[in-house]
Amino acid sequence: MTKEKTDKKRTIVVPGEVIASGKEFLPGDGTRREGKDIIALKFGLLEKSDKLVKVIPLSGAYIPRTGNTVIGQVTDLTFNGWFIDVGAPHLGFLPVAECAGYINKKDLAEHYAIGDTLVCKVRATRTKSVELTMKDQTCKKLNGGFLMSVNPTRVPRVIGRAGSMVSTIKNETGCSIIVGQNGMIWIKGRDIQSEMLARDAITLIVEKPFIDGLTDQVKDFLNKRKNG
């Protein structure tokens, strides 16, 4: 703990570890109060900001939250909507009523067919399903490009502070990139080389969750690759 304060490096904590002791601390995400102590519930990086203590998980499946922008694939369709796999424990459901514009209910496949990739938003989470909506400016059907998936816990790193990381990659490679909160990333560029470059840059970010100042490293990496 003393080491953490001096060089500002974040420490790894494991479940059951006492991470703060005293009534003045507040337990945040991934922690719990047990008597006087605050213990970690998850395996991850410890973050203390003033009195709030939280654990940022290093791994784990995607748990949907209302308002998340996700990328998913249509797996099935019914008379009133589409089932969409968003990588959550349960399938997502997108009802016809949650799509903008007119839809011919007699032929839903005309609109979105099985295998289509969509950007959508989580409207609500139910016990056995995830309710999705397309009524947002960011939501659309994705044509062309390719999908890669990363661990959902790495998504904040890929996006960077206020989108700095992803916009660096976009500018350097000229690709359009959409990052879903569920860890699905869609990349489309002019040619396969630039797409591959963007993919490799994202892989680099995902493999290095502990380093500060990663944006500069990614810039170096992209420049090196572009110049030979």
Place this chain on the structure above:
Amino acid sequence: MAEKFKRPDGRKPEETRKIEAKVGIIPRADGSASFSFGKSKAIAAVYGPRQLIPRHLENPEKGVLRCNYTMLSFSVSERMRPGPSRRSQEISHEIAKALEPAVLLDQFPNTVIDVFIQIIEADASTRCAAVNAASMALANAGIPMKELIGSVSGGKLGKTIIVDLTKDEEDYKIKEEKAATDVATAFLGRSGKLSLLHMDGDLNTKELKEALELSKKTCLNIVEIQKKALKKVKEK
């Protein structure tokens, strides 16, 4: 008997075999780990939370923790028939029940967390190695847990209370009569509560208490080893 007592491999009564713990060994799993006591080696892979199939087993109040323990056919000197057996099914349930008190399953209703444990080399205490591997793999999978779980087999050899029995020790005989008892135990790492107890052989109350105390001490040490293994991920 109380004079100099020596175990077949020269260990002290309270000494375990060489412990090795590794985390993140299976890239496609959500979480994975391996754990070994000498020649007993277990690997565990965790998947989920994910949809539970068959769906009638879903519990709307809390998630299901499903364990699958298998001894691979080459894990013992005489080839073992692969596939589930009466023994492996029982141990699977035992391990699930040992892990359950530490895992916060109420956060994942209607889902399952699958834990697959395979024994790649067996020399007694395999279920203990399995619990340790599963505990680390669950943490590695980002599943919320109150604490880690440590497990070790305690027991009696002749008249001495020992920990971490090998196969040779389990089969120890004095005058053609079985003279060894093994008690597989698991303890929760922070609260020190008992979550698994499985005894083969006989012990009186005093001996059992003594064995449990020694096992508890060892389990808490094993939890420290698990913590160290988990924290090592950073250096990669």
